Amino acid sequence: MSTFFAEKLKHTFSYQDFNQMVRELVAQGKTTGPVQSEAMLHYTELNLKRMTRLDKTAKLQPDLAEMLGALQRNYIWLVISEGWCGDAAQIIPILNAMAEASPKVSLRLILRDEHLDLMEQYLTNGARSIPVLICLDADSLEEIGFWGPRPLMPQKMVMDNKESHELSHDELVLELQKWYNKDKTLSIQQELLRCMEKWEADK
Numbered sequence: 001m002s003t004f005f006a007e008k009l010k011h012t013f014s015y016q017d018f019n020q021m022v023r024e025l026v027a028q029g030k031t032t033g034p035v036q037s038e039a040m041l042h043y044t045e046l047n048l049k050r051m052t053r054l055d056k057t058a059k060l061q062p063d064l065a066e067m068l069g070a071l072q073r074n075y076i077w078l079v080i081s082e083g084w085c086g087d088a089a090q091i092i093p094i095l096n097a098m099a100e101a102s103p104k105v106s107l108r109l110i111l112r113d114e115h116l117d118l119m120e121q122y123l124t125n126g127a128r129s130i131p132v133l134i135c136l137d138a139d140s141l142e143e144i145g146f147w148g149p150r151p152l153m154p155q156k157m158v159m160d161n162k163e164s165h166e167l168s169h170d171e172l173v174l175e176l177q178k179w180y181n182k183d184k185t186l187s188i189q190q191e192l193l194r195c196m197e198k199w200e201a202d203k
Helices: 002-009 015-027 038-057 062-069 086-100 116-122 152-164 169-183 186-201
Strands: 075-081 105-111 132-137 143-147
Touching: 002 075, 015 038, 015 086, 015 105, 038 086, 062 186, 075 086, 075 116, 086 105, 086 169, 086 186, 116 132, 132 186, 143 186, 152 169, 152 186, 169 186
Parallel strands: 075 105
Antiparallel strands: 075 132, 132 143
Protein backbone atom coordinates (compact mmCIF):
# COMPACT_ATOMS: atom_id res chain seq x y z
CA MET A 1 0.00 0.00 0.00
CA SER A 2 2.88 2.40 0.65
CA THR A 3 3.82 2.25 -3.05
CA PHE A 4 0.22 3.02 -3.96
CA PHE A 5 0.12 6.05 -1.67
CA ALA A 6 3.53 7.20 -2.88
CA GLU A 7 2.16 7.31 -6.42
CA LYS A 8 -1.01 9.11 -5.33
CA LEU A 9 0.94 11.75 -3.43
CA LYS A 10 2.50 12.82 -6.73
CA HIS A 11 -0.95 14.09 -7.77
CA THR A 12 -1.80 16.08 -4.65
CA PHE A 13 -2.16 19.78 -3.88
CA SER A 14 -1.31 21.88 -0.89
CA TYR A 15 -4.31 23.67 0.62
CA GLN A 16 -3.19 26.92 -0.95
CA ASP A 17 -2.64 25.38 -4.38
CA PHE A 18 -6.00 23.61 -4.21
CA ASN A 19 -7.73 26.90 -3.47
CA GLN A 20 -5.90 28.63 -6.30
CA MET A 21 -6.74 25.86 -8.76
CA VAL A 22 -10.44 26.01 -7.85
CA ARG A 23 -10.47 29.82 -8.15
CA GLU A 24 -8.93 29.64 -11.59
CA LEU A 25 -11.53 27.11 -12.69
CA VAL A 26 -14.37 29.27 -11.36
CA ALA A 27 -12.98 32.25 -13.28
CA GLN A 28 -13.38 30.10 -16.39
CA GLY A 29 -16.93 29.14 -15.44
CA LYS A 30 -15.86 25.64 -14.42
CA THR A 31 -15.42 23.45 -11.36
CA THR A 32 -13.53 20.27 -10.60
CA GLY A 33 -14.74 16.86 -11.75
CA PRO A 34 -16.55 15.63 -14.85
CA VAL A 35 -19.96 17.16 -14.04
CA GLN A 36 -20.00 20.76 -15.26
CA SER A 37 -23.29 22.53 -14.59
CA GLU A 38 -24.61 25.84 -13.29
CA ALA A 39 -25.52 24.16 -10.02
CA MET A 40 -22.06 22.69 -9.50
CA LEU A 41 -20.45 26.01 -10.36
CA HIS A 42 -22.76 27.76 -7.89
CA TYR A 43 -21.82 25.32 -5.12
CA THR A 44 -18.14 25.87 -5.88
CA GLU A 45 -18.47 29.65 -5.72
CA LEU A 46 -20.23 29.37 -2.35
CA ASN A 47 -17.53 27.03 -1.09
CA LEU A 48 -14.75 29.46 -1.91
CA LYS A 49 -16.52 32.10 0.16
CA ARG A 50 -17.05 29.67 3.05
CA MET A 51 -13.42 28.57 3.02
CA THR A 52 -12.20 32.16 2.98
CA ARG A 53 -14.45 32.97 5.95
CA LEU A 54 -13.34 29.93 7.93
CA ASP A 55 -9.68 30.65 7.21
CA LYS A 56 -10.19 33.95 9.01
CA THR A 57 -12.52 32.90 11.82
CA ALA A 58 -11.88 29.26 12.79
CA LYS A 59 -10.06 28.91 16.12
CA LEU A 60 -8.47 25.74 17.45
CA GLN A 61 -9.74 24.55 20.81
CA PRO A 62 -7.10 24.51 23.58
CA ASP A 63 -7.14 20.73 24.06
CA LEU A 64 -6.71 20.19 20.32
CA ALA A 65 -3.91 22.76 20.07
CA GLU A 66 -2.17 21.05 22.99
CA MET A 67 -2.45 17.67 21.29
CA LEU A 68 -1.07 19.06 18.03
CA GLY A 69 1.88 20.53 19.89
CA ALA A 70 2.67 17.20 21.52
CA LEU A 71 2.56 14.91 18.46
CA GLN A 72 5.43 12.42 18.32
CA ARG A 73 4.94 10.93 14.86
CA ASN A 74 5.18 12.62 11.48
CA TYR A 75 1.94 12.44 9.52
CA ILE A 76 0.64 13.06 6.04
CA TRP A 77 -3.07 13.81 5.95
CA LEU A 78 -4.23 12.83 2.48
CA VAL A 79 -7.69 14.29 1.89
CA ILE A 80 -9.97 13.19 -0.95
CA SER A 81 -12.08 16.15 -2.07
CA GLU A 82 -13.60 18.20 -4.92
CA GLY A 83 -14.16 21.91 -5.31
CA TRP A 84 -17.96 21.63 -5.34
CA CYS A 85 -18.27 19.62 -2.10
CA GLY A 86 -20.07 21.60 0.60
CA ASP A 87 -18.90 19.37 3.44
CA ALA A 88 -15.29 19.75 2.31
CA ALA A 89 -15.59 23.54 2.34
CA GLN A 90 -16.60 23.38 6.02
CA ILE A 91 -14.01 20.79 7.02
CA ILE A 92 -10.80 21.36 5.06
CA PRO A 93 -10.07 24.87 6.39
CA ILE A 94 -9.96 23.53 9.95
CA LEU A 95 -7.76 20.63 8.81
CA ASN A 96 -5.43 23.20 7.31
CA ALA A 97 -5.43 25.20 10.54
CA MET A 98 -4.53 22.03 12.40
CA ALA A 99 -1.71 21.21 9.99
CA GLU A 100 -0.37 24.75 10.25
CA ALA A 101 -0.32 24.39 14.03
CA SER A 102 1.95 21.35 13.94
CA PRO A 103 5.21 20.71 12.06
CA LYS A 104 4.37 17.03 12.40
CA VAL A 105 1.37 17.23 10.01
CA SER A 106 1.49 17.74 6.24
CA LEU A 107 -1.90 18.28 4.57
CA ARG A 108 -2.30 17.13 0.97
CA LEU A 109 -5.48 17.22 -1.14
CA ILE A 110 -6.38 14.93 -4.03
CA LEU A 111 -9.32 15.06 -6.43
CA ARG A 112 -11.80 12.24 -6.00
CA ASP A 113 -12.95 11.85 -9.59
CA GLU A 114 -9.43 11.70 -10.97
CA HIS A 115 -8.51 8.94 -8.51
CA LEU A 116 -11.49 6.65 -8.18
CA ASP A 117 -9.22 3.70 -7.41
CA LEU A 118 -8.33 5.52 -4.19
CA MET A 119 -11.91 6.60 -3.49
CA GLU A 120 -13.24 3.06 -3.90
CA GLN A 121 -11.21 2.01 -0.86
CA TYR A 122 -12.94 4.56 1.38
CA LEU A 123 -16.62 4.30 0.52
CA THR A 124 -19.26 5.27 3.07
CA ASN A 125 -22.14 2.79 2.95
CA GLY A 126 -21.23 2.15 -0.68
CA ALA A 127 -21.19 5.85 -1.61
CA ARG A 128 -18.26 7.98 -2.77
CA SER A 129 -18.84 10.52 0.00
CA ILE A 130 -16.20 13.19 0.58
CA PRO A 131 -14.11 14.56 2.11
CA VAL A 132 -12.18 11.62 3.51
CA LEU A 133 -9.00 12.18 5.51
CA ILE A 134 -6.51 9.31 5.23
CA CYS A 135 -3.85 9.50 7.92
CA LEU A 136 -0.49 8.17 6.72
CA ASP A 137 2.76 7.62 8.56
CA ALA A 138 4.98 10.17 6.83
CA ASP A 139 8.01 7.87 6.90
CA SER A 140 6.53 4.54 5.81
CA LEU A 141 3.43 5.88 3.97
CA GLU A 142 1.41 3.17 5.66
CA GLU A 143 -2.17 3.99 6.57
CA ILE A 144 -2.74 4.62 10.26
CA GLY A 145 -6.44 5.43 10.06
CA PHE A 146 -9.03 7.58 8.34
CA TRP A 147 -11.89 9.95 9.12
CA GLY A 148 -14.85 11.30 7.17
CA PRO A 149 -16.83 12.19 5.26
CA ARG A 150 -18.38 14.48 7.89
CA PRO A 151 -18.92 14.68 11.67
CA LEU A 152 -21.30 12.22 13.30
CA MET A 153 -24.34 14.49 13.56
CA PRO A 154 -24.48 15.70 9.93
CA GLN A 155 -23.70 12.15 8.83
CA LYS A 156 -26.74 11.00 10.77
CA MET A 157 -28.79 13.73 9.07
CA VAL A 158 -27.70 12.43 5.67
CA MET A 159 -28.38 8.79 6.51
CA ASP A 160 -31.77 9.55 8.09
CA ASN A 161 -32.81 11.48 5.00
CA LYS A 162 -31.83 8.56 2.79
CA GLU A 163 -34.38 6.53 4.71
CA SER A 164 -37.14 9.13 4.94
CA HIS A 165 -36.60 11.18 1.75
CA GLU A 166 -38.10 14.01 3.75
CA LEU A 167 -35.82 16.65 2.24
CA SER A 168 -34.80 17.29 -1.34
CA HIS A 169 -31.08 17.41 -2.14
CA ASP A 170 -31.01 21.21 -2.03
CA GLU A 171 -33.01 21.30 1.20
CA LEU A 172 -30.63 18.80 2.82
CA VAL A 173 -27.61 20.80 1.68
CA LEU A 174 -29.12 23.90 3.27
CA GLU A 175 -29.81 22.11 6.57
CA LEU A 176 -26.27 20.75 6.63
CA GLN A 177 -24.80 24.20 6.10
CA LYS A 178 -26.97 25.56 8.92
CA TRP A 179 -25.63 22.83 11.19
CA TYR A 180 -22.02 23.59 10.28
CA ASN A 181 -22.52 27.31 10.85
CA LYS A 182 -24.03 26.69 14.29
CA ASP A 183 -21.42 24.12 15.30
CA LYS A 184 -18.49 26.43 14.40
CA THR A 185 -16.11 23.48 13.67
CA LEU A 186 -16.27 22.24 17.29
CA SER A 187 -17.45 18.73 16.40
CA ILE A 188 -14.82 18.38 13.70
CA GLN A 189 -12.13 19.40 16.15
CA GLN A 190 -13.28 17.03 18.88
CA GLU A 191 -13.62 14.07 16.53
CA LEU A 192 -10.15 14.69 15.08
CA LEU A 193 -8.74 15.05 18.59
CA ARG A 194 -10.02 11.58 19.43
CA CYS A 195 -8.62 10.24 16.15
CA MET A 196 -5.19 11.72 16.84
CA GLU A 197 -5.13 10.25 20.32
CA LYS A 198 -5.76 6.83 18.78
CA TRP A 199 -3.27 7.36 15.94
CA GLU A 200 -0.55 8.44 18.34
CA ALA A 201 -1.17 5.35 20.47
CA ASP A 202 -1.15 3.01 17.46
CA LYS A 203 2.62 2.54 17.15
